[in-house]
Amino acid sequence: MSEIAETPREGASLHAPLARLLRPLVRLLVARGITFPALTDLLRELYVNVAEYDFALAGKEQTDSRVSLLTGIHRKEVRRLRGAGAPVSVVPAVVSRTSRIIARWIADPAFTDPQGHPLPLPRTAEGNAPSFETLVSGVTRDLRPRAVLDEWLDRGLAFMDTQDRIVLAEAAYVPRGDGAEGPQLYYFGRNLHDHIAAAVANIVGDKPRFLERAVHYDGLSKELAAKLEARAREIAMEALQQANREAHAACQEDPGGDHRWNFGLYVYAEAVPPARPADER
Numbered sequence: 001m002s003e004i005a006e007t008p009r010e011g012a013s014l015h016a017p018l019a020r021l022l023r024p025l026v027r028l029l030v031a032r033g034i035t036f037p038a039l040t041d042l043l044r045e046l047y048v049n050v051a052e053y054d055f056a057l058a059g060k061e062q063t064d065s066r067v068s069l070l071t072g073i074h075r076k077e078v079r080r081l082r083g084a085g086a087p088v089s090v091v092p093a094v095v096s097r098t099s100r101i102i103a104r105w106i107a108d109p110a111f112t113d114p115q116g117h118p119l120p121l122p123r124t125a126e127g128n129a130p131s132f133e134t135l136v137s138g139v140t141r142d143l144r145p146r147a148v149l150d151e152w153l154d155r156g157l158a159f160m161d162t163q164d165r166i167v168l169a170e171a172a173y174v175p176r177g178d179g180a181e182g183p184q185l186y187y188f189g190r191n192l193h194d195h196i197a198a199a200v201a202n203i204v205g206d207k208p209r210f211l212e213r214a215v216h217y218d219g220l221s222k223e224l225a226a227k228l229e230a231r232a233r234e235i236a237m238e239a240l241q242q243a244n245r246e247a248h249a250a251c252q253e254d255p256g257g258d259h260r261w262n263f264g265l266y267v268y269a270e271a272v273p274p275a276r277p278a279d280e281r
Contacts, residue, residue: 021196047071048081098157100139101148102172106241107248111135116241120165123149132166173237194262218272225269236265 029039051070056062067082068075105111105118110130113119123145125131136145149166152158157172198210220228243263 044073044077045081047073048078052082097140097143097148098152101136102157102168103244103248104139105135105168107245116245118168120161120163120167122165191262191264195264195266222271229267229269232267236267239265 048067048071051067052062055070057066064075064078064082067073067078071078073081105121106116111119111121119130121130121132121135123131124133128134132149133145136143136148149158152172153160156169158166158169161167195212198212201210202208202212217228240263247261247263
């Protein structure tokens with residue numbers, strides 16, 4: 001006989017929003033071949049990890065029994081899974097290097113025009129004049145600028161104009177790559193984590209700590225939804241570029257430390273299927 005887990009009333013109120021939140025993630029999991037048993041194994045490990053590290057009592061050693069009580073996972077399984085260490089988010093080298101170079105190109109006044117747009121850059125220039133070489137060498141000296149340029153041209157992050165200058169392509173603003181270390185998957189995990197973490201902090205905290213808002217309209221025509229989506233992209237890019245410029249400038253005087261900051265935006269639109277009558281559900 002299967003055992004039916006009882007959910008506290010406070011937790012039951014999360015069922016509907018969780019179902020909506022998880023649906024697109026489940027769609028991705030099914031598309032990528034991650035089965036339900038595989039997801040269950042991952043969730044079991046995460047439940048134990050979160051209970052062990054995030055719910056430890058001050059001045060007391062966390063026990064298998066308490067982790068089992070918090071998670072509903074048998075103590076034998078808890079004992080097997082504990083001690084793995086909190087998950088660590090490692091930034092792939094290609095993501096770190098590329099994002100830092102692009103961030104400088106669109107933020108540093110030496111590499112932007114008066115309107116803040118990234119300048120087309122010659123490969124080299126005399127002295128400290130703006131060039132792709134000075135841009136890259138100002139961020140990293142581990143790689144030759146020519147190697148970075150070849151990689152970017154191959155990936156479509158930059159192209160050469162008629163004056164043989166290097167131009168930052170629009171594709172550079174959109175992370176791509178389907179591999180395990182690809183930028184797209186890295187930012188998928190990072191950005192969704194931070195958005196959800198901000199929302200959770202606002203729910204479980206004494207008062208909302210983070211800005212987490214959205215403008216939304218329903219019942220729109222397809223044409224208006226597309227128009228608003230295009231305009232929202234323009235507004236979002238302006239906000240991101242302004243935030244990047246100010247953060248880049250502030251970092252020049254910052255002594256550094258162990259904190260991080262993320263400012264993100266999203267735009268979404270879809271056709272909503274009509275609700276089914278109650279007797280058809």
